[in-house]
Amino acid sequence: MVQDPQDARYGEMPQNALDTAGADHLVSIDAMAPLLSALARDHVEGGVPPGGKRGMGSGCPPGAPSPFACPDCGGVLWQPPAGEPLRFECRTGHGFASDSLARVQEERAEEALWAAIRSLEETAAMARRLERRAHEGGSRRTGQRFGERAREHEARAAMLRRLVGAPPPTLPAPGSEPRASPARAARRNGVRRAARG
Numbered sequence: 030m031v032q033d034p035q036d037a038r039y040g041e042m043p044q045n046a047l048d049t050a051g052a053d054h055l056v057s058i059d060a061m062a063p064l065l066s067a068l069a070r071d072h073v074e075g076g077v078p079p080g081g082k083r084g085m086g087s088g089c090p091p092g093a094p095s096p097f098a099c100p101d102c103g104g105v106l107w108q109p110p111a112g113e114p115l116r117f118e119c120r121t122g123h124g125f126a127s128d129s130l131a132r133v134q135e136e137r138a139e140e141a142l143w144a145a146i147r148s149l150e151e152t153a154a155m156a157r158r159l160e161r162r163a164h165e166g167g168s169r170r171t172g173q174r175f176g177e178r179a180r181e182h183e184a185r186a187a188m189l190r191r192l193v194g195a196p197p198p199t200l201p202a203p204g205s206e207p208r209a210s211p212a213r214a215a216r217r218n219g220v221r222r223a224a225r226g
């Protein structure tokens with residue numbers, strides 16, 4: 030819920046909120062309190078839909094805290110007392126049956142692995158680029174250092190790819206990447222030598 034920027038004394042504040050997060054309700058300041066209480070009433074009267082959310086701020090879920098975090102908000106998930114059907118809920122009101130929690134956890138784990146693979150491959154690609162630059166600029170040792178770093182990241186990424194059962198990445202064709210022209214490389218060397226001497 031966001032105050033209508035037209036209605037606000039400093040319109041850019043609600044406008045920023047609106048631009049950043051969007052809003053389900055755009056209302057004047059006068060309409061805010063009645064709308065809030067109406068929404069709260071709906072939540073309580075509506076109860077909890079299966080697999081849905083309880084009303085906000087409705088206290089601790091029944092049972093005891095579990096070792097699991099809510100995949101939606103990161104809060105502690107509570108599990109019901111022994112003997113009741115296994116269902117997890119956080120304080121915010123996100124609820125999961127045990128099999129749907131397991132499924133979401135698997136999806137998140139896979140997403141995290143892919144994010145790690147992407148990050149490692151990008152880091153390796155950058156190191157390869159710096160390695161090439163260094164060699165072109167005549168800095169052999171710097172080039173070797175970047176080459177080692179690239180190999181490390183490539184090896185880790187390859188290991189994770191095997192773990193998720195994914196094929197190796199498709200590499201760009203040799204020479205498809207823009208390289209510095211010999212003239213530009215020479216100019217760079219000239220500058221570097223001048224700066225050093």
Ligand SMILES: [Zn+2]
Binds near residue numbers: 121
């Ligand atoms: Zn939650």
